[in-house]
Amino acid sequence: MEQTVASPHVLLFPFPGQGNMNSMLNLAEFLCNAGLHITFLNSNHNQQRLLRFTNAQERFSRWPKFRFQTIPDGLPADHPRSAATFFEILDSMKATAKPLFREMMIMASRKESGLWPPLSCFIIDGLMPFAIDVAEELSIRVIVYRAISACCLWTFFCLPGLFAAAELPFQGGDVEDDMDVTIKNVPGMQGFLRRRDLPSFFQTKDPTDPIFQQIGVECQKMTQAYGLIINTFEDLESPVLTQFRSQVPNLYTVGPLHALTLRRQHSSSSMTSNIAVSNSLWDEDRSCITWLDSQPPKSVVYMSFGSLVVYDKDTLMEFWHGLVNSGKLFLWVVRQDSINISGGEGTSFLAEVVDGAKERGSLVVGWAPQEEVLSHPALGVFLTHSGWNSTMEGIYAGVPMICWPFFADQQINSRFVSEVWKVGVALDKCDRWTIERVVKDVMEQKREVLVESIDGLAKLARRCISEGGSSRSNLDRLIQDLRSVRESVYDTSTSTLVG
Ligand code: UDX
DSSP states (O other), X not given: OOEEEOOOEEEEEOOSSHHHHHHHHHHHHHHHHTTOEEEEEEEHHHHHHHHHHSOHHHHHTTOTTEEEEEEOOSSOTTOOOSGGGHHHHHHHXXXXXXXXXHHHHHHHHHOOOTTOXXXXXXXXXXXXXXXXXXXXXXXXXXXXXXXXXHHHHHHHHTHHHXXXXXXXXXXXXXXXXXXXXXXXXXXXXXTTXXXXXXXXXXXXXXXXXXXXXXXXXXHHHHHHSSEEEESXXXXXXXXXXXXXXXXXXXXXXXXXXXXXXXXXXXXXXXXXXXXXXXXXXXXXXXXXXXXXXXXXXXXXXXXXXXXXOOBOHHXXXXXXXXXXXXXXXXXXXXOGGGBOOOHHHHHHHHHHHHHHHHHTTOEEESOOOHHHHHTSTTEEEEEEOOOHHHHHHHXXXXXXXXXXXXXXXXXXXXXIIIIISOSEEEOSOOSHHHHHHHHHHHHTTTHHHHHHHHHHHHHHHHHHHSTTSHHHHHHHHHHHHHHHGGGSEEETTTTEEEO
């Protein structure tokens, strides 16, 4: 048997959402820099958009050991792929991508040519347990990746306890009126966690809701995998991470990933610093940076609800009046597909909002280079949906937040921002008066205290990603662990991994 030592070749497979793909691409860059072979598996839909709106292909061409591959998500081209259809995306991936993924991986684990050794490890988004099953079937080491906060993931592990203690499903006559009831059975979060802060999926009265089964499977996969990568940092979620390690001992906390990538861009002389880092699935409107350049320091409210949130005209109007009445300048991201108004009315309504903002010296864009916006000196506050990437980006940039969570982990992220880290304020109502009051408060009276807290967290984030910091050390350990699979020997006569 002719044998060679196979070079490590890692497959990264994100769930096809902007935040999931974005942060995993940042991780991929880091792994490429460590000299690993990387196959990045994107949905066809996302790959087309990524190539259309960014220079990702050019950026990654710097690493000959990196390649993109694609897989269909099974949805029609005009499918909204929004928060409201989140479970359709999950189901479609399972139905369409699973068999194809299995076939692709069987081929790839047997037969690779030229530069490409067989796959030695999978890093798979934990939202897709089916892909983890395939790794297990092929006896390939699998590390799970999660793009959400540890505090949210921890509540997933606490589900059995919440049911056993009858805290779930919610009891009581009018659950809507009782959302402030505190939750006692999430260890480490007693005293501040309320019903309304639990992940949106928990907020159902139906104990047989299939979501509970899906979460159970996700937890099982996280505990069975070789390890779990989370885009967070030790100093941010330390008490939760301690609890978490009782379930998943091999945790790689490697965040904030976007900052690691930026940092390397600035520190490496071999990099061409003029290549912008963008992993956007929408066309970034860079005119907002020129606009920000002409605004006074700390004067602008930046409002963006990420890639999936969809809201109706009434909600939009409350935000509009709240912002305008606050008298502050604002930069507002309104994705074309984010307003729930049909056809032509939506387009003309959006045009009115854009023009109205301009008349008031403010700006509405369809999609912004968010990381750059957040680090701009003109930024005063970030009005966010509390998606995890946005939360990490806001913390790293040291910009106080106003939180208006919509779904998934956003509720609990918002609670941690406002009550635990005290770096922002949660909106308790979405009406124009509350919005106006809170915007003024955060931009004026509360500003100093919030800035002090968030500056402290931003410093800790910087320390974590510096040489010797916890995220850097965890990344080094991850790379070592990915390389250790190389100990497997590649049998060139049968093209298989042995040992
Ligand atoms: C989803 C879920 O909704 C969220 O709850 C979960 O935490 C992660 O996955 P998304 O809603 O897109 O993510 O929000 P978020 O995690 O904040 O990610 C959005 C990403 O898009 C961020 O990296 C942000 O920088 C980027 N973005 C957003 C832009 O680049 N430009 C914009 O105009 C808006």
